[in-house]
Amino acid sequence: MSKTLVAYFSASGTTARVAKELAxxxxxxxxxIKPAVPYTKADLNWMDKKSRSSVEMNDKSSRPxxxxxxxxxxxxxxxxxxxxxxxxxxxTIINSFLESYDFSGKKIVLFATSGGSGFGKTVAGLxxxxxxxxVINEGKVLNGRQTAASLKEWARTIL
Numbered sequence: 001m002s003k004t005l006v007a008y009f010s011a012s013g014t015t016a017r018v019a020k021e022l023a024x025x026x027x028x029x030x031x032x033i034k035p036a037v038p039y040t041k042a043d044l045n046w047m048d049k050k051s052r053s054s055v056e057m058n059d060k061s062s063r064p065x066x067x068x069x070x071x072x073x074x075x076x077x078x079x080x081x082x083x084x085x086x087x088x089x090x091x092t093i094i095n096s097f098l099e100s101y102d103f104s105g106k107k108i109v110l111f112a113t114s115g116g117s118g119f120g121k122t123v124a125g126l127x128x129x130x131x132x133x134x135v136i137n138e139g140k141v142l143n144g145r146q147t148a149a150s151l152k153e154w155a156r157t158i159l
Contacts, residue, residue: 003075006084009093011044015113018142019082022111025136025148026155028080033097036065046086047061053133057087060125064093066100072084073101078159080139082111098129105131109139109158 001049006028007018016032025031043052048112056062073079081097090112108130110122119138140154 004028004036004078004080004128005031005073005076006080006082007031007071007097008084009035009091009097010092011039011084015082015084018111018113018146019070021148022080022082022142022151022155024131024154025151026159029076031071033083033093034077035093036067053086053091056092057089057134061090063096063099064091065097066093068157069100071101073103074107076106078107078109080109080111080155080158082113082142084117085112085114085122085141088117089122089125094126095129098126100110106134108134108136110137111139112141112152113143114141 006019006023008015010016010032018028023026040050045051046054048054056064072149081094083094110119112122113120118141123136123138123149130136138159139158
């Protein structure tokens with residue numbers, strides 16, 4: 001098995017729980033994608049068109065600043081990239097992350113948490129943020145209902 005990193009962004013803790021469980025069951029390293037300015041509950045209020053998350057998601061060029069750029073992406077062949085689904089796509093901080101590193105020749109497999117929506121046009125929205133030879137695969141929506149065995153089986157099919 002190639003060297004694998006589980007990188008994730010979690011606004012409320014749901015994606016963090018899934019990412020940690022996934023990294024543990026497959027023996028991967030883990031890296032948390034953190035915004036320079038953490039999201040508050042008010043920032044995440046999708047019912048408020050002026051909330052930070054709503055403003056960012058309505059502006060596809062939005063690139064929230066990262067708290068750090070310390071992930072050693074060069075050490076990995078495969079990155080399992082997790083995030084909550086916002087408006088049927090990845091939060092724009094995921095674009096910030098992808099644009100901050102060289103993913104040339106890497107394989108990225110997405111996983112997400114969601115209250116009910118699927119990946120929508122997530123891959124299309126992320127592809128321009130990486131090198132042309134980077135492979136991005138739509139993975140799976142994991143909402144905490146999976147077992148360690150099912151996570152291991154899913155990882156076996158993608159790694």
